[in-house]
Amino acid sequence: MPSAAARLTPGPRRAARRRAAHLLSEALSPFILVTLVLVWVALLTDPRWWWAALLSAVFFAGIPWLASRAMVRRGLATDPFIRHRRQRHLFYGIALASMLLGAASLLLVPTSEAVRWSGVLGVGTQLTALIINTRLKISIHALTAALAAVIVPAGLDHPVWWVVGMLVWAAASWSRLELRRHTGLDIVLGSLLGASVGAALLAILGGLPTMG
Known part of the structure; x- marks a missing residue:
């Protein structure tokens, strides 16, 4: 019979899976994927895309990222992704306020309708969450992996990118399940909301210009 310590210690395969899950959670974090989507929409639809992309990245990803780190340092959250639901209320409130400022700024600067709609839908998504x-x-x-899996391939002129998008979504979802940060229901709800927002943006815009 193995000792209690041996039963509690993960085996090599389990440890390897957890390391992979941690890596994927960081590489496919919501802050990174949100920035990717917003910069991508600006790049495809706005000739002066860098200005709108910078504003979007700062208000929709940068400030929320800083807020999550500040909450961890002050002991208000246990980790940057705030896995405990009760700790998320404050973070979501800060992120929503930042996104409202970002959406307002995008209405004031010259940019494309696609970028502005991205901001509006971003605020709606945060409020829903x-x-x-x-x-x-x-x-x-x-949520953000499903959103990226819808939006990014829509701007690329090859069906293989839809497969890549699905793999990214699957990897991000698996990482959270493997780390036991979410239940299957949490993953399903996030995926449905992200995919719905992506589909709504494409429907409103009539699609995105494609980059071959």
Whole structure:
């Protein structure tokens, strides 16, 4: 019979899976994927894309990222992705305020309608996530991965990118399940919301210009 310590110690395969999951969670974090989507939409639709991309990245990803780090340093959150639902209320409120400022700034500067709609839908998505968080801990990793899996391939002129997008979504979702940060329901809700927002943006815009 193995000792209690041996039973509690993960085996080599389990440890390797957890290391891979940690790496994927960091590489496919919501802050990175949100920045990717917003910069991508600006790049495809705005000739002066760098200005709108910078504003979008700062207000929709940069400030929320800084807020999550500040909450960890002050002991208000246990980790940068804030896995405990009750700790998320403050973060979602800060992120929503930042996104509202970002959406307002995008209405004031010269940019494309696609970028502006991205900002509006971003605010709506954050507000929806905040409401859901009062009852369930929706997976923001799954949400942003599903959003990226819809938006990024839509601007690339080859069907293989849809497969890549699905793999990215699957990897992000698996990482959160493997680390036991979310339940299957959290992943499903996040994925449905992210995919719905992506589909809504494409429907409103009538699609995105493609980059061959």
